Amino acid sequence: MTKLLVLDIDGTISGESNTISQRVKEAIAAVQAKGIQVAIATGRMYRSALRFHQEINSTLPLAAYQGAWIQDPANQKIYQHLPLARKTAQQLLDYFEQPQWRSLLSIHFYINDQLYVREVTRETAIYAQRSGITPIAVGDLRQTLDNEPTKILALCDDTEAITNLLGTLRSQYTPAELYLTTSVATFFEATNPFVNKGNAVRYLAEELLGIQNTDVMTIGDNFNDVEMLEYAGIGVAMGNAPDGVQAIAQWVAPTVEEDGAAVAMEKFLLS
Template sequence: MQHSDIRLLVLDIDGTIAGKSNNIREPVLAAISDAQNSGVQIAIATGRMYRSALRFYQTVGSSLPLIAYQGAWIQDPATNQILRQWSVPKAQVLELLDYFEQSHLRELLSIHFYINDDLYIRSMTPETAAYVQRSGIVPIEVGDLRNTLDMELTKVLALSDDTELIDTMLGSLQKQYTPAELYLTKSVATFFEATNPAANKGTAVKYLAEEILGLKPENVMTIGDNFNDLEMIQYAGIGVAMGDAPGGVQQYADWVAPSVEADGAAIAIRKFLL
């Protein structure tokens, strides 16, 4: 493939352009800027809330719609227009809540419900506190999450520092639900995520590239670091996985970059686009 064919670069945030510091480091910003100056458009695709992703979007100087919540929410910051908002089916939300609240799981999990770009929780836990610090979002405590079920839910997140528990849950729920019923993924080892079955970063990037920009997959490069990036890595003409990505993600990538702390995204951009 001719690298000059790439017109769109889509970047994940956490573990890709932002590492431990929760900011984009100078070498990565410089590479993104150089790519833009060479005529490549930049987009952000994240599992984060729209509000939480906005500062990264502004920092990289993107002018395209922002893909948030794994693609369940696509909004254009220039006009504030929401182009896509897919919610988790109500029946599945209730079933997931019943599952999470089983006696052997309830105390081990922090449950987050995302509604209208707000975060609803039962109560504050250490995991939620760490999440809040990184995302900059003040959560709404409701005690019983069933109180929120009259509203449209964009994403369900279950957090636990026990990564084996997250893996076990993902495995068991993937047996319970077909991909036509729920999209289930991990964005980091401690985050189990569920969205509308039609929502993932692959369908979101396809929509952005083909419907909005009139591009083809071979005009797109994507960079991500975890299972929620898999679909967009597979979709793109050049799909790059970060060095810290799990093996199950790296095997589908066209190239594996160094880790986020080694500014791997900058190295990938310079290799393929500059």
């Protein structure tokens, strides 16, 4: 029996409008009324995800940055923070600043829940507007490396370039050294090797709630959701998810614009 539902934000409960639809909100409230806990696991910054957490009235900690940062908004307690090693961040920055990448990529460093960039590019401005965050332009990102970044993001409109970047860096770093993923086709993301949403959901379920993976349902739409879809007793992919994500899910819901998350909740938890 499901005791915990964990939801991704972008492409899952929030679509083009960057808000949660009434139908999805009502489904979440109905799930909670049955005594099932609802949590969020997102690649977003903690600050950027907070309004969604509040909107669904979650009483659990919020798993941000793919789970690198797990914090309870009720008491501000940080349960987990697993940043990247400074040396690894430096190596990635060196790689991104090679001539073939420098002009293509917008690089984001996330430190202490702030966003640091070399300069505010068009891609960064669009990202900042959607996430409700003001980026801090510092010129040389090396200036920020007194601190270890929670996450590094490389943005590029050229999805083929992001695919190539992911492939190249996966051949240079083992999964034990770095967790590499894409959250949308234009976002390359790098975190501490122990970080992924599957581990975040496991932490919420087993460490905080004392339940098993068979008691968990997860809904997501992209490659950064794969681990949590695989972990859960019920793993649901959205209809807008890439084929590779749909292939590992137990069920594929309608798209985010068709309130697919609500349909999945109605099917598995509310029927």
